[in-house]
Amino acid sequence: MNRARLTTTALTALAPLSWGSTYFVTTQFLPADRPLFTGMMRALPAGLALVALTRRLPRGAWWWKAAVLGALNIGAFFPLLFLSAYRLPGGMAAVIGSVGPLWVAGLAALFLGEKPTSRTLLTGIAAALGVSLVVLKATGSFDAVGVIAALGSSASMSAGTVFTKRWGRPEGAGPLVLTGWQLTAGGLLIAPVAFLVEGAPPALDGREIAGYVYLALVNTAVAYWLWFRGIGRMSATSVTLLGPLSPLSAAVIGWAALGQALAPVQVLGMVMALGATLAGQAAPRGAARTRKPAPRSTFHFC
Numbered sequence: 001m002n003r004a005r006l007t008t009t010a011l012t013a014l015a016p017l018s019w020g021s022t023y024f025v026t027t028q029f030l031p032a033d034r035p036l037f038t039g040m041m042r043a044l045p046a047g048l049a050l051v052a053l054t055r056r057l058p059r060g061a062w063w064w065k066a067a068v069l070g071a072l073n074i075g076a077f078f079p080l081l082f083l084s085a086y087r088l089p090g091g092m093a094a095v096i097g098s099v100g101p102l103w104v105a106g107l108a109a110l111f112l113g114e115k116p117t118s119r120t121l122l123t124g125i126a127a128a129l130g131v132s133l134v135v136l137k138a139t140g141s142f143d144a145v146g147v148i149a150a151l152g153s154s155a156s157m158s159a160g161t162v163f164t165k166r167w168g169r170p171e172g173a174g175p176l177v178l179t180g181w182q183l184t185a186g187g188l189l190i191a192p193v194a195f196l197v198e199g200a201p202p203a204l205d206g207r208e209i210a211g212y213v214y215l216a217l218v219n220t221a222v223a224y225w226l227w228f229r230g231i232g233r234m235s236a237t238s239v240t241l242l243g244p245l246s247p248l249s250a251a252v253i254g255w256a257a258l259g260q261a262l263a264p265v266q267v268l269g270m271v272m273a274l275g276a277t278l279a280g281q282a283a284p285r286g287a288a289r290t291r292k293p294a295p296r297s298t299f300h301f302c
Contacts, residue, residue, distance in 0.1 A: 005234075009281050012230025013242050015223040020249020022219060024257055029211025031202045035082030036194035041212045043074050044187025046221035050180030058181055062170050066181035069167075072160030073224075074186020079193065080153035087146030094247040096150035098131040098273075099124070101280070103158035104240040111166050112236060119279070120237050126276035127244040133269025134251050158240065164228060165236045175229040183224065241280030244273045 030038055058066045101124035108114035169178050230239050248270050254260035
């Protein structure tokens with residue numbers, strides 16, 4: 001792996017590492033039982049701030065493309081993720097979500113021409129198994145709605161990753177511009193649902209405001225900018241194989257900040273998932289034969 005690719009991979013990895021802090025911030029700083037409001041506060045202020053900063057709006061087909069990407073990466077992903085987390089026990093949602101690399105491998109083969117290799121599939125399976133050892137608990141029960149929501153959140157983010165790669169960016173627009181569009185579109189999609197389901201916004205104290213500022217700026221604006229930047233420079237599968245770093249980061253933060261014990265089997269799972277993530281990045285760039293995608297002007301999302 002050359003220096004440029006190593007730097008890109010390391011910067012992209014900061015996104016899922018940051019997302020691993022979401023549980024800690026949510027439980028320690030934010031009001032309880034407000035998942036949709038929290039999703040809106042993560043996305044919409046950050047998106048509007050980036051749009052104001054970059055001073056660029058979509059044009060032509062990019063109005064609907066930005067809306068579709070915002071819905072997949074943010075608007076549908078956030079609510080489904082929170083729903084699965086509330087209904088499934090002991091990290092089951094994280095385990096189901098960790099199959100994202102396998103979703104992406106299939107979608108990338110279909111829409112990007114990135115033929116999955118045995119190495120890609122094995123590293124994806126190993127990462128999911130490692131995450132399961134870290135977060136899965138034997139207690140509790142789960143229901144079909146929670147499982148469907150977890151699968152839906154994983155599929156939504158995976159599809160968003162693939163189509164972000166497939167459509168690229170309009171000429172002259174950097175990843176910061178695309179990030180602002182998607183966060184704004186996703187936040188606007190969540191907002192009416194949040195008000196309808198959860199009612200008026202709660203009164204916030206200083207601690208809760210600080211938590212939302214962190215989520216909006218560091219955990220969302222910066223993290224998603226790094227994520228979309230990575231998608232533009234790496235294969236879709238390689239980017240998604242960094243995803244398991246999120247539950248690993250959450251486990252380490254829980255151990256360091258909340259005093260949560262790490263059993264030997266969890267440490268083994270962390271080593272397995274981290275090893276699979278590194279193996280996925282070490283795969284030669286030419287390992288998968290890639291056909292040239294169809295011209296963007298003739299591609300239609302359906």
